[in-house]
Amino acid sequence: MPKLTTAARRVSRVTRWTLAVAGVVVVAACGSPSTTAPPSAAAARPAPASARVKHADLLNGISCTGPAACVAVGSYYYGTAKQQTLVERRDGSSWRVERSPSRQRYSTLQSVSCPSATFCVAVGSLITGWNGARWTVLRRSSPFDSVSCSAAAFCIAVGVTAADTPEYGRWNGVRWQLRRMPGPPHRAQAVALAGVSCTGPGFCLAVGDYSYGARARPAPGFRDRALAEQWNGTRWRVIAPIEVTGRSELSAVSCPTPRACTAVGATASGQFALAERWDGSAWKVEHVPGPSRTGYTKLTAVSCSSASSCMAVGSYDGGASGIAEAWQAGAWRLYRLPSPPQPEPFAPPAGVSCASPAACTEVGTDGGTLAEVWDGTRWRITPTPDPR
Numbered sequence: 001m002p003k004l005t006t007a008a009r010r011v012s013r014v015t016r017w018t019l020a021v022a023g024v025v026v027v028a029a030c031g032s033p034s035t036t037a038p039p040s041a042a043a044a045r046p047a048p049a050s051a052r053v054k055h056a057d058l059l060n061g062i063s064c065t066g067p068a069a070c071v072a073v074g075s076y077y078y079g080t081a082k083q084q085t086l087v088e089r090r091d092g093s094s095w096r097v098e099r100s101p102s103r104q105r106y107s108t109l110q111s112v113s114c115p116s117a118t119f120c121v122a123v124g125s126l127i128t129g130w131n132g133a134r135w136t137v138l139r140r141s142s143p144f145d146s147v148s149c150s151a152a153a154f155c156i157a158v159g160v161t162a163a164d165t166p167e168y169g170r171w172n173g174v175r176w177q178l179r180r181m182p183g184p185p186h187r188a189q190a191v192a193l194a195g196v197s198c199t200g201p202g203f204c205l206a207v208g209d210y211s212y213g214a215r216a217r218p219a220p221g222f223r224d225r226a227l228a229e230q231w232n233g234t235r236w237r238v239i240a241p242i243e244v245t246g247r248s249e250l251s252a253v254s255c256p257t258p259r260a261c262t263a264v265g266a267t268a269s270g271q272f273a274l275a276e277r278w279d280g281s282a283w284k285v286e287h288v289p290g291p292s293r294t295g296y297t298k299l300t301a302v303s304c305s306s307a308s309s310c311m312a313v314g315s316y317d318g319g320a321s322g323i324a325e326a327w328q329a330g331a332w333r334l335y336r337l338p339s340p341p342q343p344e345p346f347a348p349p350a351g352v353s354c355a356s357p358a359a360c361t362e363v364g365t366d367g368g369t370l371a372e373v374w375d376g377t378r379w380r381i382t383p384t385p386d387p388r
Helices: 006-030
Strands: 055-066 069-078 084-091 094-098 109-116 119-124 127-130 135-139 144-151 154-160 166-171 176-180 190-200 203-212 223-231 236-238 248-257 260-267 273-278 283-286 298-306 309-316 321-328 331-336 351-356 359-365 369-374 379-382
Touching: 055 084, 055 119, 055 369, 069 109, 069 119, 069 351, 069 359, 069 369, 084 109, 084 119, 084 369, 119 144, 119 154, 144 166, 154 190, 154 203, 166 190, 190 223, 190 260, 203 260, 223 260, 223 273, 248 273, 260 309, 273 298, 273 309, 273 321, 298 359, 309 351, 309 359
Parallel strands: 055 109, 055 351, 109 144, 144 190, 190 248, 223 248, 248 298, 298 351
Antiparallel strands: 055 069, 055 359, 069 084, 084 094, 109 119, 119 127, 127 135, 144 154, 154 166, 166 176, 190 203, 203 223, 203 248, 223 236, 248 260, 260 273, 260 298, 273 283, 298 309, 309 321, 321 331, 351 359, 359 369, 369 379
16 A cells, blocks of 8 residues: 555544544444333433534634733634644633634645744645734645744745645745655655754754555555654755664654654554654764554654753554653653543644743644643643634
8 A cells, every 4th residue: 555645644543532422423323222221201302403513613723922822723614615724822711712824625734834923824725924913815725734934034944745746935024935845765756844943044954755666565565654854955865764663754743943853654564653853964863762552653743841841742552642752851752642531433633832941832632622731830721612
């Protein structure tokens, strides 16, 4: 089976999650004829229309400019309505939904970057921008899954075209310019650039993975390799990460300085989470403690508030439970994320942003939008609004 690109994997994740929600609803509605009591008059009344409509609310990316000032993006839909973009803003202790533009057909936002409180860029099926007062469309179509802005006049977004060619977009404050990036050293069957981080116009680092060899897994000839490319202000060059098992992928990267970048992901076999650190000249694999008795383990997002402090989030047991890994004092420490109260299918954490070592926020979905905050000691769930 051909390896999916980052965008296709994310669409697939949404589809699987939606089907899982539908399955839960069907099982709950059917019951067992031999054990179900006769319905009461109240039970016989039809459920409200809002309860019968299938829906999906997802937050995919987040960017925080302060300890309690964050913007999160994603998508939502109800029933047969089109999938629309979703933007939620945290100001203080509460979240609110903001009006955001959508296309006439499927629309979603995957990543957001806010270098200041008055400027943000979000990318997905389209590119939108925040000018301090409202969101507007900057580009009506986009192949990008990740964006990083160091200033209002400089952003880099990365993604993959339909032909599996890595591509980047550069924002100069007025318009977007789209260009191809150099490909991996092998002839790749699929390329995915999943994350990018920029410290300024002269340095960015993009990460992902690529595959080559036999198309069918687990054929002996199949290989899945981690990929990293560095921008020097003029061009991109491939800086190959260290291969741990011959099959690995990087999902996200954060660079507080050009000499302190942390990239996270997993081995393709899912045996353990992966973290690698770039010091400006070479990569180093770091030990990441994992939960005991786990299934597939993966880190999906990372944010470094300084060269010595990072927070990564992900999941284990095949995505059934969330984890966080904090980088402090030169080592990673494992934390478990609190479980959502409702018995809905859980999706792995999708994004995290840290304004300081004691102020991080992660987002995702648990049947609706989900946000959790870190205060330097523990994680707690913070309520997010329904986009309707």
